[in-house]
Amino acid sequence: MNLEDPIGIIELGNVNLKCLIFQINKNNSSEVLSTAITPSEGIHNDVVVNLTKASNAIRLSIGTAEKKAKISLKKINVVFEQPDFLCTKFSKHKKIDGSKIHRHDIEFLLKEAKKQLILNDKNQSIIHIFNHNYIVDGKIFMEEPIDVFADSLSHEMTFITVPKNNLKNINQVFIDCDIEIERLISHTFTLGVKLLNVRELQLGSALINLGYKKISLGLFKNLALVHSVTLPIGTDHITNDISKVCSLNLDETKIIRNNIDFSFKNNQNLFDQDDFLKNTYFIDSNFRKISKNLILNVIKARLDEILEILKKQLIVPGFNLNSGINFLLTGEGSNLLNLEKYCENFFRLSTKKISQNNIENDNDFEKNFASSLGALKIIKDGWETEAIPEIREKNIEKIGFFAKIFGNR
Secondary structure (H helix, E strand, O other): OOOOOOEEEEEOOOOEEEEEEEEEOOOOOEEEEEEEEEEOOOEEOOEEOOHHHHHHHHHHHHHHHHHHHOOOOOEEEEEEOOOOOEEEEEEEEEEOOOOEOOHHHHHHHHHHHHHHHHHHOOOEEEEEEEEEEEEEOOEEEOOOOOOOEOOEEEEEEEEEEEEHHHHHHHHHHHHHOOOEEEEEEEHHHHHHHHHOOHHHHHHOEEEEEEOOOOEEEEEEEOOEEEEEEEEOOOHHHHHHHHHHHHOOOHHHHHHHHHHOOOOOOOOOOOEOOOOEEOHHHOOOOOOOOOEHHHHHHHHHHHHHHHHHHHHHHOOEOOEOHHHOOEEEEEOHHHHOOOHHHHHHHHHOOOEEEOOOOOOOOOOOHHHHOHHHHHHHHHHHHOOOOEEOOOOOHHHHHHHOHHHHHOOOO
């Protein structure tokens, strides 16, 4: 990739496709040339479910951004996150026997981990590899321990993979659009890079992205994504539960959901003095008595189910929840009133909501393109704990040793 040429990023989504085109100037600053937000079709939870519809939607998104920028892209970077993503952690060991640790020792451990992963499941393709820790004679090294005398070396790594057939379908969609995929990037990874500061990425953070159709969890530590999971369930499931149990239409239940105080201490705006749903919330449905307890119990049951699944995913070796990690919520669902307080009580962890932008404007650039801007940073500067398939000569000093030594996947 010639970094002086325009570079494209497209973010897959259930509702919208987001395309961003930028270029890197000679002073290494990035300049956004154009953006486009277009309706998504043929894609569900970032999985292609209809090739023709997905191709048409993606062609429209890229074409709109190209027209604005007055350029034509040959390649594009794809940001996506599927419930089929697998996160696999390896700790590979090598005896050094009092000698110096050399570059080929770390290369060996990387290749052994990759080989084991491929042998275990040949139907998976590698999207990311992150270095978590180097352990030299029982001591943790944050940086590559090259030329250090040691008896043993352990290397802890995290692999993010996706089923090959899923990638074949995505690749075919872009082939049909006459554009080549430059690289695939995890949405959780890009969002963490954009929304978390260096301290949060270094000391440990749990980032939960609450979407309408899916929820993603990313655990970051030592500047690496050490664990990631995406659930095919979101805040719309709460809406659907209310709709079915209370026999209300979806528009009515969305209004109810968005007005619920999730601290469950103050909901007078929803219920009358007898604790029944106020008649103002019956827009199309016939008014009838629906009790406060019924609605709140339905919401709590689904919410607790979701949070219980996430709680199990927080149990990761080397990631201590009691060591003062940052517990952060983002995404559309995080805007539900006082949801962070409910999460704080459930997880018994200090919880903070981080908006993708403080400005409540749906057309705001930073808010709509947070993930794409994280991808821009990764593409432009590299990421020191990630192994990438190629070296960008212009930024080789920024990518780091771990990224430089790993060959094609």
